[in-house]
Amino acid sequence: MYTSDPTPTSTLLDAAQTAARLPYPLLVSELALVLADPAVQVPPRLVQPLPGGARLLIMPALDANTAITKLITFTPANAARGLATIHGDVVVFDVATGQRKLILDGPTVTARRTAAVSLLAAQRLAPNTRGPLLIVGAGVQGKAHLDAFAEGLSIKEVVIASRSAASAHALVTHAQSLGLQARVVTNADEALAGCPLVVTCTPASGVVLSTLPRSDAFIAAVGAFTPQMVELGPELCRYVADNGTLVVDTVDAEHEAGDLLQAGLDVTRLASLADVIRADAFVVNGPVLFKSCGWAGWDLAAARTALAVLPH
Missing domain, CATH: 3.40.50.720 (NAD(P)-binding Rossmann-like Domain)
Incomplete structure (x- = not known):
């Protein structure tokens, strides 16, 4: 489990860098830990319809050390355009200081998690x-x-x-x-x-x-x-x-x-x-x-x- 580091950082990761930080064995283990962590809070996500059948999704969550919000768009029509259907980011904050720690590539996080x-x-x-x-x-x-x-x-x-x-x-x-x-x-x-x-x-x-x-x-x-x-x-x-x-x-x-x-x-x-x-x-x-x-x-x-x- 991650323990808050007091050193302020703010790193923007691209798709490849995000994937490298999410190896499947560790990610699977962390998923199970989240389910067992009583400090985890996950408010209802907001799904806002957009024109053309697209959606804007706003998804917050937090534990004792970390708070995140995922902000992504899902556009099914992009498949016919040769474009990715999901775009966006996951912004990661330190709870104790409120400082932004990471910005992860949203589609990569979505796919791998x-x-x-x-x-x-x-x-x-x-x-x-x-x-x-x-x-x-x-x-x-x-x-x-x-x-x-x-x-x-x-x-x-x-x-x-x-x-x-x-x-x-x-x-x-x-x-x-x-x-x-x-x-x-x-x-x-x-x-x-x-x-x-x-x-x-x-x-x-x-x-x-x-x-x-x-x-x-x-x-x-x-x-x-x-x-x-x-x-x-x-x-x-x-x-x-x-x-x-x-x-x-x-x-x-x-x-x-x-x-x-x-x-x-x-x-x-x-x-x-x-x-x-x-x-x-x-x-x-x-x-x-x-x-x-x-x-x-x-x-x-x-x-x-x-x-x-x-x-x-």
Whole structure:
């Protein structure tokens, strides 16, 4: 855990420098520490709609030593423009002095902490961590999840499905550079039968996975974070709710988990990742669906990690 350093600093980190300060093993450990830290406070985030379907997100969080605010825009239409869909920063302050300590690249923090949260959930909940891993969506989050799962689990094979053939093939090439077997598929539902590990990380503009999962499946659904967004078919969600284990990243998901809300599920009754971390033995039955909506506490964990990792 990071302990406040009285020496005033203010460092602006670019994407590469931010990534270097967020190694997955340390980030995953810090995520678990944040969930167990009683000093952590996370006010509700503000999601302001912007013209054209974009959103401005303002996400504060703090603990006894560190306060952060993530300020980012999410613009789905940028995918068709060849631009990144997420822009912004995470500003990190020292609580004791009020001084700004770091400014982290927002998209990099979002990608790496989201993938690390999925990895933490998979490590604690997945019935079968050997793979193959099916990734639906070959953008920034697809690459981040590939990197995180390749480093944190024993997968040897990855299957990529994407609306963009070029993006899918680029991610396959990246997977092969990591020593993994990799291939592109055009039908994610058909691939589901052969993949016990699944990540959906699309712009969540429509259902991309609807077939019922195998009994040892772990699905991390990360694309949808508003009631209107969706990646998973309602039958799939209800099937896991009735026959498996359904966990959300935080209690905030009760008003953000579009996949589950559109399936008519009572999200307030579901276990959260904090329940999993704090339990002596969390019972997992059947296929697992982990619904991740995002939380500023994850960004706080990233800031704590970045403060603790010295620059090279």
